[in-house]
Amino acid sequence: AIDGDTVKLMYKGQPMTFRLLLVDTPETKHPKKGVEKYGPETKHPKKGVEKYGPEASAFTKKMVENAKKIEVEFDKGQRTDKYGRGLAYIYADGKMVNEALVRQGLA
Secondary structure, eight states: OOBTTEEEEEETTEEEEEEETTOOOOOSSOTTOOOOTTOTTOSSOOTTOOTTHHHHHHHHHHHHHTOSOEEEEEOSSOSBOTTSOEEEEEEETTEEHHHHHHHTTOO
């Protein structure tokens, strides 16, 4: 996982980055956001890391990396964003990663 809502996968024999549809997780790698890692009480905040971002990223990474089967489902509309990322629903062993993030309170 690149972030909680962005993953890099092999798709049709090529590496491709996907942005999970309909979810937005806290940032862990946003270069322009100066959000502190765990809130204002943190002594050593990291620029670009939002509260719960690392947890969302770890959750997505675990789901995707531990899966025996990954499926990609594109929506009927736009298939890629302006950065060239695929816009999709990702399934890890039949479980929708997008939905799992919401159920865990991470998106």
